[in-house]
Amino acid sequence: MVLAAYFLGKEMVMFKKPVYRRALKLAVPMMIQNGITNMVGLIDNLMVGSLGTEAMTAVSIAGQLMFVYNLAVFGGISGPGIYGAQYFGQGNTEGFRNTFRIKLWISTFILMCGMACFTFGSHWLIGLYLQGESSSVDPVLTMEYARQYLLIMVLGMIPFTLTQVYASSLRETGESLKPMVGGVVSVVVDIVFNYILIYGKFGAPAMGVRGAAVATVMARVVEFLIVIIWSTVQRKKHRFLQGIYRTMLVPKSVFAEILKKGSPIFFNEFMWAGGMAAMTQCYSIRSLEVVAGINISNAICNLLNVVFVALGSAVGIIIGQTLGASEYEKAQKDAFSLTKFSGLICVGLCLILVSLSGIFPQFYETTDSIKNYGKWFIIITALFFPVQGLLNALYFTIRSGGKTFITFLFDSVFTWVVPVPAAFVLCKYTGISIFAVYAAVQAADIIKLVIGYILIKKGIWISNIVEKI
Numbered sequence: 001m002v003l004a005a006y007f008l009g010k011e012m013v014m015f016k017k018p019v020y021r022r023a024l025k026l027a028v029p030m031m032i033q034n035g036i037t038n039m040v041g042l043i044d045n046l047m048v049g050s051l052g053t054e055a056m057t058a059v060s061i062a063g064q065l066m067f068v069y070n071l072a073v074f075g076g077i078s079g080p081g082i083y084g085a086q087y088f089g090q091g092n093t094e095g096f097r098n099t100f101r102i103k104l105w106i107s108t109f110i111l112m113c114g115m116a117c118f119t120f121g122s123h124w125l126i127g128l129y130l131q132g133e134s135s136s137v138d139p140v141l142t143m144e145y146a147r148q149y150l151l152i153m154v155l156g157m158i159p160f161t162l163t164q165v166y167a168s169s170l171r172e173t174g175e176s177l178k179p180m181v182g183g184v185v186s187v188v189v190d191i192v193f194n195y196i197l198i199y200g201k202f203g204a205p206a207m208g209v210r211g212a213a214v215a216t217v218m219a220r221v222v223e224f225l226i227v228i229i230w231s232t233v234q235r236k237k238h239r240f241l242q243g244i245y246r247t248m249l250v251p252k253s254v255f256a257e258i259l260k261k262g263s264p265i266f267f268n269e270f271m272w273a274g275g276m277a278a279m280t281q282c283y284s285i286r287s288l289e290v291v292a293g294i295n296i297s298n299a300i301c302n303l304l305n306v307v308f309v310a311l312g313s314a315v316g317i318i319i320g321q322t323l324g325a326s327e328y329e330k331a332q333k334d335a336f337s338l339t340k341f342s343g344l345i346c347v348g349l350c351l352i353l354v355s356l357s358g359i360f361p362q363f364y365e366t367t368d369s370i371k372n373y374g375k376w377f378i379i380i381t382a383l384f385f386p387v388q389g390l391l392n393a394l395y396f397t398i399r400s401g402g403k404t405f406i407t408f409l410f411d412s413v414f415t416w417v418v419p420v421p422a423a424f425v426l427c428k429y430t431g432i433s434i435f436a437v438y439a440a441v442q443a444a445d446i447i448k449l450v451i452g453y454i455l456i457k458k459g460i461w462i463s464n465i466v467e468k469i
Contacts, residue, residue: 019334023314029180030310038302040186044212045299047194052136058145060295061129062318068273069114073161075269076106077168079262084172085317089324096240098250102163102258107205111423118154122147135456137288140257145209152213161223166227171317178230186223190215208446264408271412275420282423288436293373300360301381304349312392320400328462339393346389353382376435384442401461
C-alpha cells in the first residue's frame with residue numbers, strides 16, 4: 001500500500017500531461033453529478049435508517065432492484081453513445097442526432113418494461129432477499145416497507161430515464177457541467193423534502209419510508225427540468241438539439257448497425273447489475289443482518305466509487321473521440337496512461353474508505369452486530385478499489401472501439417460464471433466466515449484484470465466504427 005501511494009504521488013507530478021487534464025475536466029463534473037446522485041441514496045439510507053433496521057433493509061432491497069433498472073438504462077444508451085463520441089470526433093452532427101434519437105427509442109422501451117416489472121412483480125422480487133433467518137429483523141414488516149418505497153420510486157423512473165438520455169449526449173460532446181448542476185440542485189431538494197416528509201415537519205404528515213421515496217421522485221423531476229430547459233435554451237451551442245424532434249425516424253441501416261453493436265452493451269449492463277443483485281441474494285442466505293451490513297457498506301462505498309466510474313466514462317469518451325479522428329497510435333498510448341492513472345487514484349480512495357470504516361456505521365440506529373458487518377464489508381470493498389479502477393478504465397477502452405461482444409464476455413458473462421456461483425456455493429454449502437466469502441468473491445476480479453490487460457496490449461479494440469456506416 002505504501003509503495004502504491006508513492007507511485008500515486010509520482011503520477012500526480014504528471015498532471016500537466018494534456019490527456020490527464022482533459023480526462024479530469026470531463027470526469028470531475030461527472031464525479032460530482034454521480035456522487036450527488038448517490039448522495040441522494042445515502043441520505044435516504046441514513047434518514048430511513050433512523051426509523052429502524054426493517055426500514056433500512058427495505059430501502060436497501062428496493063434500491064438494489066432500482067440499481068438493476070438504472071444499469072439497464074445506462075447499458076441501453078451506451079451503445080449509441082459509442083457512436084456519438086466518434087461522430088462528435090468526426091464532426092458529424094446529423095450522425096450525432098441519430099444516436100440521440102436511438103437513445104430515446106431504446107430508453108422508452110426499457111422504461112415501459114421496468115415500470116411493468118416493478119409494479120406487478122414487486123412482491124416476488126423483494127421476497128428473493130428475505131430468504132435468510134433473522135432474530136432481529138421482521139421480514140413481514142421489511143416486505144411492506146420495501147413495497148411502499150419501490151412502488152413510489154416507479155414514478156421517478158420517467159424523469160430519471162429522460163435525464164440520462166440528455167446528460168449522456170451532452171457528455172459525449174465534452175459538456176458535463178449542465179448535468180452536474182442539475183444533480184447539485186436535486187440533492188438539495190432531496191435533503192429538504194426527506195426531512196420534511198419522513199419526519200412530518202412544517203405541518204406535513206410523517207410518511208416514513210414513503211416520504212423518502214416521494215422526496216427522491218421530486219429530486220429526479222427537478223434534475224430533469226434543469227438539464228432539459230438549460231440544454232434547450234443553449235441550442236446554438238449544442239447544435240445537435242436544433243430540430244432534434246422534427247422527426248424521430250432514423251435510417252434503417254444506421255439503426256440496425258448501432259443496435260447490433262449496442263445490444264451486447266445493454267445485455268452486459270443488465271446482466272452485470274443482475275449479477276450484483278444475485279450476489280446480494282446469495283449473501284442473504286446467511287442472514288438478513290448480513291444484508292443490512294452490506295447495505296451500510298454500499299451506502300458509503302457507492303459514494304466514492306463514482307470516481308473510478310467517472311474516470312472510466314471519461315476514458316471511453318476521450319479514446320472514442322480519438323479513434324473517430326483515426327489517431328490510432330495516440331489512442332493506444334492514452335489508453336495505457338489513463339488506465340494507470342485511474343488505478344492509482346483509487347489507492348487514495350482505498351485509504352479514505354478504510355479510515356471511515358469504523359465511523360460511518362455508527363450513524364445507523366441498528367444493532368452492534370450489523371454495525372460490525374458494515375465495518376468489515378467497507379474495509380474489504382476498499383482494499384479492492386484499485387482493482388476496480390483499473391478494470392473500469394480497461395472496460396471502457398475496449399468498448400470505445402466498438403468491441404461490445406468482447407466486453408459482454410469480459411464483464412457480465414464472467415460475473416455469472418465465476419463470482420455468482422462462488423458466492424452461492426460458499427454461502428450455502430460451507431461454514432466459511434461471511435467476510436472470507438465476501439473477500440474471495442471480490443478477489444475473483446483479479447482474473448478479469450489480467451484478461452483485460454492482455455486485450456488492451458494486443459490492440460484488438462482499436463477501430464473507427466463510424467467510417468464504416
